[in-house]
Amino acid sequence: MARALINVPPKAKRGELIEIKTLISHNMETGFRPDNTGKPVPRDIITEFVCKYNGEEIFRAELYPAVSANPFLTFFTIATESGTLNFEWTGDNGFSATESVNITVE
Amino acid sequence: MTRHDDTLQATRRRFLIDTAALAGAAGIWLPLATGPASATPASMRAAIRKVVGEAPVTKGRLKIDLPPLIENGNAVSLTVAVESPMTVEDHVKAIHVFTEKNPQPNVISVQLGPRAGRATFSSRIRLADSQKVIAIAQMSDGSFWSDEIEVIVTLAACLEGV
Numbered sequence: 001m002a003r004a005l006i007n008v009p010p011k012a013k014r015g016e017l018i019e020i021k022t023l024i025s026h027n028m029e030t031g032f033r034p035d036n037t038g039k040p041v042p043r044d045i046i047t048e049f050v051c052k053y054n055g056e057e058i059f060r061a062e063l064y065p066a067v068s069a070n071p072f073l074t075f076f077t078i079a080t081e082s083g084t085l086n087f088e089w090t091g092d093n094g095f096s097a098t099e100s101v102n103i104t105v106e
Numbered sequence: 107m108t109r110h111d112d113t114l115q116a117t118r119r120r121f122l123i124d125t126a127a128l129a130g131a132a133g134i135w136l137p138l139a140t141g142p143a144s145a146t147p148a149s150m151r152a153a154i155r156k157v158v159g160e161a162p163v164t165k166g167r168l169k170i171d172l173p174p175l176i177e178n179g180n181a182v183s184l185t186v187a188v189e190s191p192m193t194v195e196d197h198v199k200a201i202h203v204f205t206e207k208n209p210q211p212n213v214i215s216v217q218l219g220p221r222a223g224r225a226t227f228s229s230r231i232r233l234a235d236s237q238k239v240i241a242i243a244q245m246s247d248g249s250f251w252s253d254e255i256e257v258i259v260t261l262a263a264c265l266e267g268v
Contacts, residue, residue: 017223017224030209030232032209053221056221057219058218058219058221058222059216059217059218059222059227060216060217060218061214061215061216061217061227061229062214062215062216062217063214064210064212064213064214065209065210065232066205066208066210066212066213066214066231066232066233067213067214067229067230067231067232068180068181068182068229068230068231068232068263069180069181071229071230072228072229072230073227073228073229074227074228074229075216075218075222075226075227075228076222076223076224076226077221077222077223078221078222078223080221
C-alpha cells in the first residue's frame with residue numbers, strides 16, 4: 001500500500017474556499033529510461049486521480065510520465081457540507097490506492 | 107608567392123568549412139543517436155489538436171507559473187491558474203498541459219467544475235530539456251484559452267539510465 005499524505009482543513013465555514021493538498025509515494029517509472037543493459041525499464045505510473053466530496057466528483061486528473069515521482073497535486077473546492085472527501089489513485093500494473101478525510105462545515 | 111598564398115588560403119578555408127560541417131553534423135546527430143525520440147513541436151501541436159479539435163485557441167485568461175531557470179528537471183513545481191468566476195453557467199471544465207521536447211507531449215490533464223471554486227491546480231512535473239510549456243483551458247462555453255512559457259533546464263529528467 002502506497003503511503004499517501006492528504007492535507008485538508010478539518011473545519012471550514014460554509015461556502016469557504018479550501019485548498020486540498022495530496023501527495024502519494026510512487027516512483028512514476030517513465031518507460032523511457034534505459035537500464036544497465038540498455039533496454040528501457042517498463043512504464044509504471046499512476047494514470048488517474050479522482051477526488052470526491054460526499055460521493056460527488058469535484059476534481060479529476062489524468063497523469064502522464066511527465067509527472068514527477070511521488071505525484072503531488074493541490075486544488076481547491078468550496079466547503080458545502082460536513083462529510084467525507086474520498087481520494088483515489090489508479091495506475092499501471094493494477095495499482096490502486098484510496099484515502100478519505102473528514103471535514104466539518106459550520 | 108601569390109600562388110602559394112592562394113593555396114594556403116584555400117586549404118585553410120577548406121579546413122574551416124569541413125570542421126564546421128563536422129561539428130554541425132555531430133551536434134545534430136549525437137542527441138538523435140543517444141536519446142529516445144522526443145516530442146517535437148509538431149507532435150505537440152497534434153496532441154493539442156486532439157484535445158481542442160478544430161476550435162480556435164486564444165491567448166489569455168490563464169497563467170502558467172513555472173520557474174524560468176530550472177536546475178533540476180526531475181521535479182519542477184507547476185501552477186496553472188485560470189481566471190474564471192467558476193459558476194454553474196461559466197466555469198473551467200478542463201486544463202491541459204503540454205511540452206515541446208519531452209518524450210511525450212502530454213504532461214497532465216485535469217477536469218474540474220463549478221464546485222472547485224477556483225480554477226487553479228499545482229503539481230510537480232519532469233522536463234527533459236529547455237523548451238516551451240503550453241497550458242490550455244477548456245471553458246464551459248466551449249472556448250479554449252492558452253498560455254505558454256519558455257523555460258531553461260540545466261539538468262534534464264527522464265532520459266538518463268538507471
